[in-house]
Amino acid sequence: MLKTTAGAAVLALGLAFSAGAMAQETLKIGVILPYSGPFADAANQLQAGIDLYLAEHGNEVAGRTIEIIKRDTGGPAPDVARRLAQELVVRDNVDILAGFALTPEALGAAEIATEAQKLMVVMNAATSIVTEQSPYIVRTGVTIPQLNYSFGGWAYEQGIREVYTLVADYGPGIDAEASFAKGFTEAGGTIVGADRTPVANPDFSAFVQRVADASPEAVYIFVPGGAQPAAIGKALADRGIAPPDFKVLAQGELTHPEAMESMGETARGIITTFHYTLERDDPLNAAYVEGYTSANNGRKPDLFSIGGYDGMHLIFEALKATNGDTSGDALVEAAKGMAWDSPRGPMSIDPETRDVVQTVYIREVQEVDGELQNVILEEIPAVKDPLHGVAK
Numbered sequence: 272m273l274k275t276t277a278g279a280a281v282l283a284l285g286l287a288f289s290a291g292a293m294a295q296e297t298l299k300i301g302v303i304l305p306y307s308g309p310f311a312d313a314a315n316q317l318q319a320g321i322d323l324y325l326a327e328h329g330n331e332v333a334g335r336t337i338e339i340i341k342r343d344t345g346g347p348a349p350d351v352a353r354r355l356a357q358e359l360v361v362r363d364n365v366d367i368l369a370g371f372a373l374t375p376e377a378l379g380a381a382e383i384a385t386e387a388q389k390l391m392v393v394m395n396a397a398t399s400i401v402t403e404q405s406p407y408i409v410r411t412g413v414t415i416p417q418l419n420y421s422f423g424g425w426a427y428e429q430g431i432r433e434v435y436t437l438v439a440d441y442g443p444g445i446d447a448e449a450s451f452a453k454g455f456t457e458a459g460g461t462i463v464g465a466d467r468t469p470v471a472n473p474d475f476s477a478f479v480q481r482v483a484d485a486s487p488e489a490v491y492i493f494v495p496g497g498a499q500p501a502a503i504g505k506a507l508a509d510r511g512i513a514p515p516d517f518k519v520l521a522q523g524e525l526t527h528p529e530a531m532e533s534m535g536e537t538a539r540g541i542i543t544t545f546h547y548t549l550e551r552d553d554p555l556n557a558a559y560v561e562g563y564t565s566a567n568n569g570r571k572p573d574l575f576s577i578g579g580y581d582g583m584h585l586i587f588e589a590l591k592a593t594n595g596d597t598s599g600d601a602l603v604e605a606a607k608g609m610a611w612d613s614p615r616g617p618m619s620i621d622p623e624t625r626d627v628v629q630t631v632y633i634r635e636v637q638e639v640d641g642e643l644q645n646v647i648l649e650e651i652p653a654v655k656d657p658l659h660g661v662a663k
Contacts, residue, residue, distance in 0.1 A: 514540025
């Protein structure tokens with residue numbers, strides 16, 4: 272009897288020790304981003320959002336210690352993203368996949384998430400089809416149709432009846448073109464002309480001249496960041512296609528703070544749509560901007576940063592809900608319908624599409640205290656992606 276009791280005590284002690292060891296087990300998150308190459312700045316801003324969240328909330332959640340394992344695609348490189356995702360799952364034994372600034376790379380890794388049954392948090396890649404590629408994908412960034420479909424309807428409500436669209440000729444630009452046109456024409460407007468520019472095109476003269484020749488009431492523009500905002504701003508101003516006499520509409524990249532610095536006065540009066548804006552007057556956003564700026568040598572947060580920051584929030588809250596269970600099925604179920612207050616405003620995860628639902632801001636570049644900045648004209652709350660599987 273004594274032997275049996277002693278054996279039971281040893282077993283209980285062993286189980287207790289095992290449970291304690293499990294509670295301290297490291298939880299690995301594999302982050303896949305283009306840390307080098309043409310999109311390195313976007314990747315590093317997204318990573319800075321992840322880092323800020325961990326700095327503010329610590330690296331432990333639900334009894335697990337968080338370890339971030341970073342992998343560089345040098346992208347856009349969907350095949351590399353797929354290989355890295357496979358290596359992270361098989362060799363590094365990660366519990367969660369995350370990151371994905373670019374749509375091609377999210378699509379490349381989606382099959383691995385499905386096969387391995389791992390939660391995959393897409394923190395930026397913004398075409399509609401991303402969450403449709405795996406039942407384990409949840410998105411915390413934005414979708415391009417979410418922004419631009421709403422924007423098209425809003426433009427018509429402002430009395431604009433004819434628009435010419437001018438977008439960069441790649442997936443995001445085509446998504447923006449299709450969704451803006453859908454929102455605008457469904458409201459009753461007419462697209463009088465459409466053109467696409469090469470993705471790496473510093474000279475917009477010929478394209479902007481065609482806009483001038485068409486004489487629309489407004490032009491809708493989508494271009495990546497970098498050198499393109501200044502180039503297209505100059506081309507528009509040179510041909511007199513500029514506010515206040517002419518309406519220039521665009522997605523928010525055109526008037527990023529860095530872009531406005533390079534555009535100067537040509538940015539004044541441009542109206543944009545975006546899901547995050549520095550100027551949002553809210554204590555949560557003010558603290559976020561201050562914390563981010565302080566941690567990044569004066570650099571202010573952007574759309575990539577907020578996707579990383581909220582992506583980590585979703586991971587933390589999902590892990591709390593599952594009490595540390597990292598199975599993909601448990602984490603995805605925990606994420607569905609999750610809602611929280613972000614620096615960008617109220618947001619949630621659509622339980623049907625696993626996509627982000629959030630406020631869309633309409634902004635205009637105006638002078639405030641002697642400086643040009645994006646001023647919010649209107650907030651459109653609780654906007655879902657309207658084009659899943661349509662805008663391609």
